[in-house]
Amino acid sequence: MEFVSALNRTYLTRFHQKDVSRWLNTGNQTANGVIGFPKYETMMLIADFFGVDVGYLTGETNETSFDLEKASSYTGLSSDSILAIRRWIDAPDGAPDDELRSWRADTIDRMLSSSGFSELAAKMLTLYEMSTICYSSPERFQSLMQSLAASSDLPDNRTFQLITGAFYGMANESFSSLLKDAYPTPTEQQFEYSLNTDSADASDTQDVSDNDDLWYGAL
Secondary structure (H helix, E strand, C coil): CHHHHHHHHHHCCCCCHHHHHHHHCCCCEECCEECCCCCHHHHHHHHHHHCCCHHHHHCCCCCCCHHHHHHHHHHCCCHHHHHHHHHHHHCCCCCCCHHHHHHHHHHHHHHHHCCCHHHHHHHHHHHHHHHHHHHHCHHHHHHHHHHHHCCCCCCHHHHHHHHHHHHHHHHHHHHHHHHHHHCCCCCHHHHHHHHCHHHCCHHHHHHHHCCCCCCHHHC
16 A cells, blocks of 8 residues: 555556556466556556666566666676666765766776776786685685795795785785876976966966866866
8 A cells, every 4th residue: 555655646646556466466367367567658657666667567677777787788797886886976865966976977987997997907806816715615725825835934824914915915006006097196396386376477377287187276
């Protein structure tokens, strides 16, 4: 009753609980034949109410929308990952305006399109493999660690710390490099100019304005 009441309030319709029962039994065999889908207009209302595509209701897609299914299929990412990015860009908690939404999307775009992303992803893959082997095949992981420790004069636990620390260190280094490439900071000249705009001459102004990586103008 709660659902049908909310549906009627939202769309000013006059559905009853028996209608909902019929919808839930779509495809079942009765004495009068197989229960068919509701009218397409009705399915559109139900889909809109739940924020999904009609195809999700009819079983044409397991995702909540065809767009999500296509995005997941094209990228190879799970729908949860794609939705996580979409939620952050849309920021439902803050309901950002179009400009802020564009900035959020550009933030992700710059990271993924950075020349340093593939290098960072490769380091992350190494960490993923190490973590996966550790928890899915402890014996194999132990064997790998023992072979690495055999060539070290340090205690095993210290060797393990150095190895794992090196993996994370390389990933952190790649991440730092990516950040600098995707979100460049002002040069020293630009920073000094922003603090001393009153004393800057015309030539300085021209030099700074020609640079694409200005921050001071957006602060």
